[in-house]
Amino acid sequence: MLAWVVLAAVIVLAFLFRHPHFFQDVQYVRTLLKTRRRMQKCIQTNYLILDRFSEVVESQPHKPFILFKDETFTYQDADVLSNKTARAFLRSGLKTGDTVAMFLGNEPMFIWLWLGLVKIGCSAAFLNYNIRSKCLLHCLSCSGAKTLVAAEELQDAVEEVLPTLMEQQVTVFILADRCRNADVGSFNEKMSQASSEPIPKDVRSHLTLQSPAVYIYTSGTTGFPKAAVITHGKLWVISSFLHVAGLNSKDVIYICLPLYHSAAFVGINAAIDGGLTVALRNKFSASQFWDDCRKYNATVIQYIGEIMRYLCNTPKKLDDRNHKVRLAVGNGIRPDVWRDFIRRFGNVQIKEFYGATEGNIGFLNYSGKIGAIGRDNFLRKILTPYSVIKFDVDREEPLRDSAGFCIPADKGEPGLLVCAISVNTPFSGYARDLQQTEKKRLHNVHKKGDVYFNSGDLLRVDEDNFMYFHDRVGDTFRWKGENVATTEVADVLTCADCIKEANVYGVEVPGLEGRAGMAAVILSKGQTFDSSGVFKHVENYLPAYARPRFLRIQSSLDITGTFKHLKVKLREQSFNPNQVTDPLYFLDEKIKDYVPLTLDIFNSVISGKIRL
Template structure:
């Protein structure tokens, strides 16, 4: 009888505990799995086992398994090995690329992107992934800060390369165009040379110097100020990124669909994560809402990758009778709004959504493994113990953490937005930006909780609710996110002020109902004696800025408010938005059809906010 009483008591207490802590087992399982993967990376660290080594093992174990599905072509793991050998041999035979070099890749989503990266690592080299949307000064900046002396570009991007060719020629940069032949002596063809070389394995001694601390790739991020910065991704960091899919629930039988740009971390980890698990990847050259589900059915896709904009675009497509006729069971990504999340699963079926939080250059990530709509993760004792982080009070106006009388940061209260900072350690290193020590140091936060400690400043505000779910709130500093891209306000302002009629510009992001992220807007002060030349401004931003970075709204001001240290004040401008019914300053709207900045009338405002006009 006593035994039954004890059993009943234990059962009652267990049920009571689980009632108050319903996510306990999920929380523990997640932390244990992350610790297991950390130990795995440590083991790889000791043996210098890279993603390339994993690729070789998969090729040996399953050479005929489909690896890349692209359009109507299927490439097996053996094909990928042989084609990347050919790409490597072209570079080797030219004598222009040697062990330890960095080569810049300027192309869109296509299998050649993958063969080139694999081939470069086989040569003991690294790659810099250039955003194919950038042009002119931004393109030159990104190329130069990578330290590369060789550029490989897609044939359709040759015009963009020709714009900066004088500067590249002055630096004696070698430029390959992915074509069978080139008419210009300034370029070298590439594809014809691949047909002429052997597919035999590349000698291992060419990469014998590689360690897990060696650069694997440079991926660009806007950070918080200035031009895009090249974040160093070591082979160790690449392992950490590549293990996100298994943490999220991907298994060895899955087929992953990637329509995100490969030059982005999210797209590239879809590729390296597929190698890690030895699975098949269906690659799309560019996201298409109308073709998305047809592709998923065509390739028997079971896992998709997303950013918030993708999910919204899919929900906005006309409803079809076969919306739920697919095999997709899992979606991995970030930036999805709660209302879009609900609409997506209601319309397309009970697909598990694994929303994560992380930064390309960061040393920490969060994952919503419980499926709580709107959250990016959970705040638990175990997670914080083994992967230390904090949400600290942040003064938005002063753009710095709030500190107590002892000089230490103050943790944000439950429900209060706080700056996410993550401890920098051997387990969570921060490699920083290439050739930008000043910006690297800005991301390091000293003496956060005790003297001598060091944390990574994410530049993001998050909050924790009463149930310990973590939610993304906003970005701080001089960056906003639009169309899945980080837009540097300083870079856009630098470009706008090159126009003769504009003397000064303050760029920021404003919210538009129904849209993720923030839409670009610029408050400008005109040059003395000049009027606003709307056509010239349009031509200028169209030529020098990618589409996502072009300000959709322009506000003409007689003066621009600044701080005591001459930094532009944005908070009030952001709050005031772009409503012509409330703003007396002249307002303009970017009209792509008219190729002009047209006066922002009440009718245009209503059309934009109601969704009738797409931006």
């Protein structure tokens, strides 16, 4: 008998030696199963995040919900103010089921507006406050919104497109006491006249967990920004994510990411779900970050890779470790920055994750492996079928075998992440864009008739089953925490007088996350390159993160048989004057011009002397 016990122990030890993360994998899947059971219960009872908010208001009305600058808003305050926004919307003629576009930055009113809209059975479209002109009109149109609420500081951007908005019969409100245009209304005035009485629940009785709660814009893999449909059911999924990562009801979460992004909105919903406090900042500041964390006693922070790098690049201080932050949740942190951050700021647990706004799967690095986004867990695959498949980068399509099915990528080989679309892992697509929605569906992946979500992201799985983000495919790259759609940038460039055609792509810069924008352009016939004119053009029509940092003047652009621009070789040559014989230009923000890219400038960019 003893021999059998010893043998069993040896077998277990041998198994754990080969699979040291087995118990972590099991625990993670158990947590996901618990989350799924809760989700199913919410579906059965039609229980919304707003219902949870109402429960928290009743159970802890005086607990701080939002800390903003020197103000504190309790859950009861949030309830009262969102009732007023709801009634202001009703007084303005908004009807149940309508969509309102919100064009504002990080401030408590962002949250009151959204809560108020849900209370009357409406949805919100979160507009990026950096967009302007044609892109602004596009984003408004694809959401179907007929009402726009904008911050006072964005009046100029609104007035630029106001004639078109009036033609389209869009009602426009500004968050100001007075408006300088007769065609624009004051939402502050509407709120001051509105009652704070609770909104009867039957006003939103038509809402289900399949109803759209919010539209969050994503560049996806091609073209203009698309309005990803976030249902009330998906709100539950994303709100539970931070709790899976380790958030609890005693935490104070510090949010400085823009609320129009899904990452920050996850934080707000997770706070409501757990009944905890949010310290909200209007915009990220590296110099004020830790002072804010100390001021608000923050215990959890959200990040993107750029934020962590900026923090590590600030001058060292004696009080670098004088804070209460125990957990950081986000994505895009480089391994070297990860190590530097922990070494400098103390034993903060970093939980890197992977997920797409419109996607139907996410991963969490629950094991703490530096650089990884999660683990390729066979138990997880049973719960949520997904695959990393071979992908032809040049043709931008999955490789298939002789039977027409996709081929799993080898260990260590970058492959395309796809996830089965099912009842438990739905894909809601994009508002008013069936064509782009269908493009994200991949058919006959492993068997005839199956349908998978195409993430548009290349991942790599190592021999120990750790997963790493490799790159984005298609026409989108990421810079300064924002997705840049190359088609949109190219459209803007070709509106410059001297540019006939443009091929936009992202290039790697040593030491920086993401890819910097670069464009190969053809000049219009008889034109010379107007460097200052092009600078002024991109400054006027593109947000800072989308402006090409490098330009390459070519006599022709290589295209495929289907007239798609070829980019692989251009990306490889990058902005290196040693490899490129074409004229190269660099965006110099100090003198506000595109200047010839010399070897000195190239070396300064590569070494980090010139900061992008």
